[in-house]
Amino acid sequence: MTTAWRPATGRRRVAVISAHTSPLATLGGRETGGMNVYVRELSRELGARGYAIDVYTRRDSAGAPEVQPIGPNARVIHVDAGPARTIEKEAIALHLDEFERNVRAFAARDRAAYDLVHSHYWMSGVAGAQLAAAWDAPHVVMFHTLAEVKMRARLSESEPPARIAAERAIAGAASAIVVASDHEKRLLTSLYGAGEARINVVPCGVDLDLFTPSDKRQARLALGLREGERIILFVGRIEPLKGIDILISAAAQLHDDENFKVLIVGGDARAAAEVDQLRELAERLGIDHHVSFVGAVEHGKLPLYYNAADVCVVPSYYESFGLVAVESMACGTPVVASRVGGLTSTISDGQTGYLIPWRCPEPFAERLELLLDNDELRASFGQAARQAVERFRWANVADAVSDVYDALLANGPDGGSTTDEAAAR
Numbered sequence: 001m002t003t004a005w006r007p008a009t010g011r012r013r014v015a016v017i018s019a020h021t022s023p024l025a026t027l028g029g030r031e032t033g034g035m036n037v038y039v040r041e042l043s044r045e046l047g048a049r050g051y052a053i054d055v056y057t058r059r060d061s062a063g064a065p066e067v068q069p070i071g072p073n074a075r076v077i078h079v080d081a082g083p084a085r086t087i088e089k090e091a092i093a094l095h096l097d098e099f100e101r102n103v104r105a106f107a108a109r110d111r112a113a114y115d116l117v118h119s120h121y122w123m124s125g126v127a128g129a130q131l132a133a134a135w136d137a138p139h140v141v142m143f144h145t146l147a148e149v150k151m152r153a154r155l156s157e158s159e160p161p162a163r164i165a166a167e168r169a170i171a172g173a174a175s176a177i178v179v180a181s182d183h184e185k186r187l188l189t190s191l192y193g194a195g196e197a198r199i200n201v202v203p204c205g206v207d208l209d210l211f212t213p214s215d216k217r218q219a220r221l222a223l224g225l226r227e228g229e230r231i232i233l234f235v236g237r238i239e240p241l242k243g244i245d246i247l248i249s250a251a252a253q254l255h256d257d258e259n260f261k262v263l264i265v266g267g268d269a270r271a272a273a274e275v276d277q278l279r280e281l282a283e284r285l286g287i288d289h290h291v292s293f294v295g296a297v298e299h300g301k302l303p304l305y306y307n308a309a310d311v312c313v314v315p316s317y318y319e320s321f322g323l324v325a326v327e328s329m330a331c332g333t334p335v336v337a338s339r340v341g342g343l344t345s346t347i348s349d350g351q352t353g354y355l356i357p358w359r360c361p362e363p364f365a366e367r368l369e370l371l372l373d374n375d376e377l378r379a380s381f382g383q384a385a386r387q388a389v390e391r392f393r394w395a396n397v398a399d400a401v402s403d404v405y406d407a408l409l410a411n412g413p414d415g416g417s418t419t420d421e422a423a424a425r
């Protein structure tokens with residue numbers, strides 16, 4: 001029997017690396033979405049159950065305090081890496097060495113000895129691998145998205161070769177990898193050659209108390225929406241991979257062409273060019289008066305939108321998990337989504353929503369019409385959807401991730417982990 005190794009204080013310390021984006025960032029920007037929610041919620045859950053969680057992120061504003069608590073035993077630490085303002089994600093990769101040095105400097109000043117490093121996204125993985133080596137701690141990584149997968153999902157996507165090489169190296173050497181779906185596990189093994197034994201499938205969570213069904217009329221009243229109108233909702237980052245153009249083109253094919261509204265939630269100043277293109281598309285298709293670009297909405301206010309909507313559309317080219325679909329389902333609003341990635345494990349086609357195998361407007365329009373024209377079908381899908389997502393709780397995510405940590409820490413600070421290279425010897 002192995003005895004779990006614990007630091008002298010009895011409290012395990014985890015350095016969470018979220019280099020390019022902060023769990024405190026405003027959501028719905030071009031780069032801020034599911035991963036920010038994930039890091040924030042998981043850190044809070046793990047902190048509440050006694051881990052000491054330090055989330056290290058790049059300082060992107062001069063005014064941000066060095067240390068900011070986000071819950072019991074959980075704090076965000078801003079470290080300098082490049083200019084203290086928002087910069088392009090690609091540029092952040094040039095400052096990872098500085099980021100890593102400053103994390104180590106902070107930890108030394110703070111006398112923080114970490115038992116484990118947990119990195120999110122490839123850039124954090126690069127810094128996290130170095131930190132874990134320096135601290136002789138196991139390295140857990142979650143990629144959230146993978147370059148090879150993005151490029152296969154949408155042919156015009158391009159990613160720097162350095163990213164793919166880095167992902168390969170991180171995947172090969174990490175003590176453990178967390179993925180949100182079986183689908184991603186398969187891709188990591190087939191495209192990146194990662195060893196299956198180190199990959200842990202942990203579905204994401206949703207705050208089921210926040211995202212809960214409520215009165216549609218009240219929600220519409222609160223948002224200034226008409227009662228009898230059909231409301232089609234999109235929520236998410238405004239970027240090509242989300243397939244918002246497919247949604248707009250599908251909406252243009254709805255036969256009942258006067259009584260519907262497409263609400264597009266998400267997007268900040270950095271998404272302006274993309275929003276302009278989508279507006280032009282709506283104009284060209286003659287439905288601009290049906291499409292509203294709402295901008296980013298505070299996470300806590302989103303339940304109003306999901307409840308006001310008749311149907312939520314997730315037309316993405318790829319989703320590693322797809323939190324928006326689960327949030328909508330938790331509010332009892334059925335989803336019409338692409339049959340891609342994690343969405344295939346959260347939505348049951350024909351029971352809680354519809355999964356569309358083709359990335360083209362016609363089948364989306366067809367399923368949208370079917371749902372919008374049939375109140376009973378929507379109600380029954382909505383009820384089934386809420387039931388289906390009861391299993392996705394942040395507490396479950398924290399349980400599973402804590403099991404991954406326990407397994408690594410059971411054999412002491414080296415984690416007893418086996419990299420692919422070591423396994424091959």
Ligand code: UDP
Binds near residue numbers: 034037298299322327
């Ligand atoms: N989100 C938000 N406000 C917005 C737009 C999005 O709070 O204006 C949140 C949304 O509720 C969800 C996350 O951003 O929790 C998006 O996650 P998802 O997994 O759907 O997409 P990703 O960003 O990971 O591609």
